[in-house]
Amino acid sequence: MKKDIYVRxxxxxxxxxxxxxxxxxxxxxxxxxxxxxxxxxxxxRPHWASLVAELDNRVVGFVLGRAGEFEFGLPGTVAxxxxxxxxxxxxxxxxxxxxxxxxxxxxxxHGIKTIFTLVDSSHNEMQHFxxxxxxxxxxMLHYQKExxx
Ligand SMILES: CC(C)(COP(=O)(O)OP(=O)(O)OC[C@H]1O[C@@H](n2cnc3c(N)ncnc32)[C@H](O)[C@@H]1OP(=O)(O)O)[C@@H](O)C(=O)NCCC(=O)NCCS
Numbered sequence: 001m002k003k004d005i006y007v008r009x010x011x012x013x014x015x016x017x018x019x020x021x022x023x024x025x026x027x028x029x030x031x032x033x034x035x036x037x038x039x040x041x042x043x044x045r046p047h048w049a050s051l052v053a054e055l056d057n058r059v060v061g062f063v064l065g066r067a068g069e070f071e072f073g074l075p076g077t078v079a080x081x082x083x084x085x086x087x088x089x090x091x092x093x094x095x096x097x098x099x100x101x102x103x104x105x106x107x108x109x110h111g112i113k114t115i116f117t118l119v120d121s122s123h124n125e126m127q128h129f130x131x132x133x134x135x136x137x138x139x140m141l142h143y144q145k146e147x148x149x
Contacts, residue, residue, distance in 0.1 A: 003055055005095055007102040010050040010062060012038055017052070017059035021087050037064065048106035049079065053086075053095045061086035061095040063103055067112065072140065079107040081117040100133055118142065 010018075015034055023029040041050045041064065049065040064083040070076070081103065086095045104115060116138065119126045 003093070005060075005093075005098045006054045007051050007098055008054070009047045010038065010041060010052050010064070012042065014038070014052050014059055014062070018062055018085075021059075021062070021085055024088055025085065046106075046110070048110070049103065051099055051102055053099050055090060055093075055095070060090040061099055063096075063099040065103055067107070067110070068116075077110075077112050078114045078116050079103070079112045081115060096129060097133060116140070 015031065015038055018038075019029055019031045019034050022034075038050075045066045049067060051063050052059045053061040062083075062085055063081060065079060065081045067077050067079050068074075071078075081100070084096055084099065107115060115135070117130065117135070119130060121127075
């Protein structure tokens with residue numbers, strides 16, 4: 001049986017848990033980067049857009065998002081999921097799904113009608129995950145330019 005997860009706003013005290021989660025996923029620890037991200041999140045982003053999930057009082061997943069107003073020529077406000085991650089030891093228990101559910105409900109409460117995210121085309125697990133949650137390919141096109149330097 002799946003255990004109940006508790007989703008709350010991300011706070012400064014979550015820094016070590018997030019750094020450790022990423023380190024176990026990628027092998028790289030980035031405490032300075034995450035400290036700045038959390039500071040920015042607390043200063044300028046809506047609090048509902050950055051969340052952590054707890055299981056038995058332990059942080060086991062997080063989502064970092066934001067709200068974008070009139071960006072990229074789009075009317076109104078859209079919510080963006082920028083980073084989502086779940087502790088490798090706690091995957092496939094509905095934790096990321098719970099985080100996105102809470103994120104979507106809060107976005108809706110703020111009058112937002114669309115959530116955007118970007119997924120690497122080679123990252124199959126992320127594609128499956130977002131498809132399963134009802135995300136579909138949008139109409140925006142991703143452009144990029146490689147720089148010589
Ligand atoms: C993708 C990720 C967030 C999913 O977290 P999770 O808590 O395990 O996901 P959930 O248990 O909520 O899964 C919900 C559904 O998504 C799908 N899904 C989840 N992980 C999947 C995977 N690895 N492969 C295929 N489908 C997957 C399943 O359909 C799943 O439902 P089911 O278990 O009932 O079949 C997690 O694997 C992760 O953190 N991966 C690395 C993320 C990363 O690289 N982030 C940085 C870029 S944003």
